[in-house]
Amino acid sequence: xxxxxxxxxxxSIQEGENLTVYCNSSSVFSSLQWYRQEPGEGPVLLVxxxxxxxxxxxxxxxxxxxxxxxxxxxxxxxxxxxxTGLYLCAGAEAxxxxxxxxxxxxxxVKP
Amino acid sequence: xxxVTQTPKFQVLKTGQSMTxxxxxxxxxxSMYWYRQDPGMGLRLIYYSASEGxxxxxxxxxxxxxxxxxxxxxxxxxxxxxxxQTSVYFCASSGGLSYEQYFGPGTRLTVT
Numbered sequence: 001x002x003x004x005x006x007x008x009x010x011x012s013i014q015e016g017e018n019l020t021v022y023c024n025s026s027s028v029f030s031s032l033q034w035y036r037q038e039p040g041e042g043p044v045l046l047v048x049x050x051x052x053x054x055x056x057x058x059x060x061x062x063x064x065x066x067x068x069x070x071x072x073x074x075x076x077x078x079x080x081x082x083x084t085g086l087y088l089c090a091g092a093e094a095x096x097x098x099x100x101x102x103x104x105x106x107x108x109v110k111p
Numbered sequence: 112x113x114x115v116t117q118t119p120k121f122q123v124l125k126t127g128q129s130m131t132x133x134x135x136x137x138x139x140x141x142s143m144y145w146y147r148q149d150p151g152m153g154l155r156l157i158y159y160s161a162s163e164g165x166x167x168x169x170x171x172x173x174x175x176x177x178x179x180x181x182x183x184x185x186x187x188x189x190x191x192x193x194x195x196q197t198s199v200y201f202c203a204s205s206g207g208l209s210y211e212q213y214f215g216p217g218t219r220l221t222v223t
Contacts, residue, residue: 006153031210033210033211033212040216040217041216041217042115042201042203042214042215042216042217043154043201043212043214044214045211045212045213048211088153088154090154090212092210097142097159097161097205097210098144098156098159098169098210099156099210099212101146101153101154101155102153103152103153104153
């Protein structure tokens with residue numbers, strides 16, 4: 001079973017600060033996805049990274065896939081209260097069509 | 112587009128009762144999934160269906176059964192509910208090569 005570990009589990013910051021969430025595994029994934037989940041709703045896909053070393057930007061969010069395709073990070077610049085939520089990383093296996101989810105990082109951005 | 116829909120949104124069961132959670136998607140996706148989400152444990156895969164007519168066990172299948180009724184619908188059945196099955200259940204579908212998944216709003220189930 002492939003495992004994904006996210007850190008930290010919880011992050012509380014002030015509006016305007018930067019934050020980074022990490023997603024690590026000892027396994028190689030064919031692609032890695034980041035989702036954001038708000039209370040009472042299902043996760044919503046933010047981005048998919050496929051190539052080792054790939055960097056994708058989504059406004060103030062920067063996603064990076066490790067060179068060996070075993071880890072990923074999410075960096076938020078100048079966080080806003082609207083960024084509050086549960087961030088989940090998920091890795092796709094090379095074969096088959098299942099995702100392995102990390103345990104999630106709960107982010108709270110205080111105004 | 113409705114995307115992925117789930118019914119019911121909330122349910123309370125007594126131990127030993129049975130129920131079926133319904134899921135439907137209108138995106139013409141081949142693959143569908145059932146997850147449970149418990150506090151601090153992320154999402155754990157219960158069952159999935161790679162295509163119409165096939166189903167496979169995920170990480171935590173015990174106590175559950177599934178039916179892929181057609182390409183649109185994938186149901187999850189609890190035959191004899193237990194308190195350990197208290198959780199939020201999410202259905203998802205996927206149709207792309209990168210396995211991006213689209214989730215429903217969830218069913219919050221409490222078993223007393």
